[in-house]
Amino acid sequence: RAKEEGKNHYKWFDGTEEAGAAELMELRNGLRRALERGEFELHYQPQIEAASGRLTGLEALLRWNHPRFGQVSPQKFIPLAEETGLIVEIGAWALREACAQNKAWQDAGAAGLRIAVNLSARQFAAPDLVGTVRRVLEDTGLDPSCLELEITENMAMRNENLATLEQLRDMGILLSIDDFGTQHSSLSYLKRLPVGRIKIDRSFVSGIGVDERDEAIIHAMLLIARRLKLSVVAEGVESDLQLSYLLEHDCDEIQGYLFFRPQSAEQTGEVLRRIRHRPSAPRKTGSERA
Numbered sequence: 001r002a003k004e005e006g007k008n009h010y011k012w013f014d015g016t017e018e019a020g021a022a023e024l025m026e027l028r029n030g031l032r033r034a035l036e037r038g039e040f041e042l043h044y045q046p047q048i049e050a051a052s053g054r055l056t057g058l059e060a061l062l063r064w065n066h067p068r069f070g071q072v073s074p075q076k077f078i079p080l081a082e083e084t085g086l087i088v089e090i091g092a093w094a095l096r097e098a099c100a101q102n103k104a105w106q107d108a109g110a111a112g113l114r115i116a117v118n119l120s121a122r123q124f125a126a127p128d129l130v131g132t133v134r135r136v137l138e139d140t141g142l143d144p145s146c147l148e149l150e151i152t153e154n155m156a157m158r159n160e161n162l163a164t165l166e167q168l169r170d171m172g173i174l175l176s177i178d179d180f181g182t183q184h185s186s187l188s189y190l191k192r193l194p195v196g197r198i199k200i201d202r203s204f205v206s207g208i209g210v211d212e213r214d215e216a217i218i219h220a221m222l223l224i225a226r227r228l229k230l231s232v233v234a235e236g237v238e239s240d241l242q243l244s245y246l247l248e249h250d251c252d253e254i255q256g257y258l259f260f261r262p263q264s265a266e267q268t269g270e271v272l273r274r275i276r277h278r279p280s281a282p283r284k285t286g287s288e289r290a
């Protein structure tokens, strides 16, 4: 089955090579219980508008508080959840939780705040993704324009997903391509698909100031995105050098440890309150750099 899943199986080994078979089995068997007992939690990482320094959105990132192993990385358990199919339910939970939380923050004063939620290929294959998303938006009262759904190139490239993507876009949801440039894809899909933005993968960003080839790729991505009227987020921005390169080349938004690490809902709420009570744009501070 590894072959069929292409890139996916690769990640599977990447994320789990240190885990023993027994640990893996325990994690795999624990997923349903985790869902039932509320062991999953979302952390949130701010996205900062490069030109203004304004916090415009948050990416919701799953965490598993495992009773025996402590906090388990999504890189480890998401492949297991995909394998067992439980990612469909876990993903639906994450979507609902993220939308409800964002609505609560909006109601508390963070008007227009956007929330980005990662989707898995399995959620497209499951029946009625569009219905699930529509119900979550209705139930939580979140405006569709404040929801962003992140998909990967492989998901975007599948013809059978096109109708679903178009329906989501027609609802007013922002679709973005995560880890842009790291999977199998052709650039032609960028003109074909109802996608509004791309997220430049951290593997390119980390080459800024180190490898001219990474800079060339980022530069080209930004030019193409601009011409196609797509917005761009750079992921994994950790240094001032990376930030200044991205600013210089008109990258729209920045996400990375330089500004904020992913944090709990409580800590994120604190950040949002602090920003509101500050007249100027958010700047990075010692505590936020964690």
Ligand code: C2E
Binding pocket: 045, 060, 061, 062, 073, 074, 075, 078, 091, 094, 117, 118, 119, 120, 150, 178, 179, 202, 235, 236, 237, 238, 255, 256, 257, 258, 262
């Ligand atoms: P992703 O969607 O590409 O998320 C970005 C990852 O980069 C996150 O890892 C984030 O914590 C990390 N990151 C952000 N800024 C920096 C930085 O400056 N430096 C470094 N070194 N890392 C940074 P995380 O939280 O471990 O998540 C890993 C992956 O798990 C995500 O990659 C995503 O593919 C998947 N994932 C997380 N939550 C969900 C979910 O709710 N559903 C699905 N299907 N996948 C999820």
Ligand code: MG
Binding pocket: 059, 118, 150, 178
């Ligand atoms: Mg993502």
Ligand code: MG
Binding pocket: 178, 179, 199, 201, 202, 235
């Ligand atoms: Mg990414």
Ligand code: MG
Binding pocket: 178, 179
């Ligand atoms: Mg990813």
